[in-house]
Amino acid sequence: MVGNQLCRKKPRVLCLHGFRTSSEILKKMMGKWPDSILGNFDFDFLDGPYPATGKSDVESIYDPPYYEWYQVNEIECVHFEECIAYIDDYMIKHGPFDGLLGFSQGGMLASVIPQLQREGSAFTKVPKIKFVIIISGFALRELKSGPPKMLANVYSVPIDCPSIHLIGEKDFLKERSYKLMEKFVIPFLVHHSGGHTVPRLDEKGMETMNKFMDKIQMIPQELQSGLGLKSAL
Template sequence: MVGNQVQRKKPRVLCLHGFRTSGEILKKMIGKWPESVLGNFDFDFLDGPYPARGKSDVESIYDPPYYEWYQVNEIECVHFEECVEYLEDYMIKHGPFDGLLGFSQGGMLASVIPQLQTEGTAFTKVPKIKFVIIISGFALRDLKSGPPKLLANVYSVPIDCPSIHVIGEKDFLKERNYKLMNLFVNPLLIHHSVGHTVPKLDEEGLETMNKFIEKIREMFPQELQSGLGLKSAL
């Protein structure tokens, strides 16, 4: 405490990496964003519960180890319930978390957690997630065996959680990225010219991100008065 001023905390964000990568890799990927964005949050980077069961697409760029959140093929999604239990247990022990940031497979997870809380089917022992940042995230594809039981109704109603979606023009999952974004109520979009990655933020992308930060600031008027460096960000 300095004089009568209380040091405010930044919103805590749990970060969920992509398939066969890691929390450390995601940390490096978003490290290309400016401090005027990153400095507004307290990030926590978690590794998935399962070691990679095959080749990673980032082996030539980032060092191992690599992890998976769950496994999926055209027929079924395996270990999704175990992944949810793993995440909720971590959030209980290391939270509370205000928001989520997810890339690719992690983006899919980040997108469904607010809805599972609303349904009361999972993440009921942790505070409600207030916002999500989704990079190259996607809606789980249709499977021959049907979706995991927890996701049976998750896409049936709009997801009412403030969100920003980062989608690349050359992303091989672009259509599913947009499908997921359109499930949210009033989503913000950062469109970029590259592929399935975390892009640098150009002037337009930075402006959109700052709008999202302002929206978050309105949710935490007391906490963020001195915690978010919005003057520098805007």
């Protein structure tokens, strides 16, 4: 890693879990990453605003409670604006945050927050997000009623925010994950052999992650310590 890293404060990262899982589950999933990665960030994990309203796909693996950020069907996306307001409020009260990490549904949210911030439609009272880490993320699919109003133009301009995308060969959302990655100006890619999960990082994945972390350190910024805020890993 870059030589001056020890002299700098760790980037604070807000972590957003997947649909009908939880912050605790995402924390456990990320625990398979080595300390050489986890130790370079100050992670804060947030639960979604709504208790799960149906069966969770991880019930046989992880204990409840489970949460969701929003619901989507073929016609519409429900509670999206409320979800954004919830995250915005948390970032105001518990920030500042330098970056975002999102898994699955949380990855979708992490991808649009920099654009909503750029447009001035949300996150205007918090510092600019400097990077995103997206694991099995996706762009919201086309709906009969159209996208939520806040997302009408969110992908009209390439996302000028350094990003790293972890995409599994066996992930059922693989194609949508690649489509999302293409919307970023400076994407890094970690392709792994697994499915819809937080993968272990092999030698090549570690190399890419280290390059991404070097990129982050090159961004002009004044990282803040966030005294009194939890570091969850």
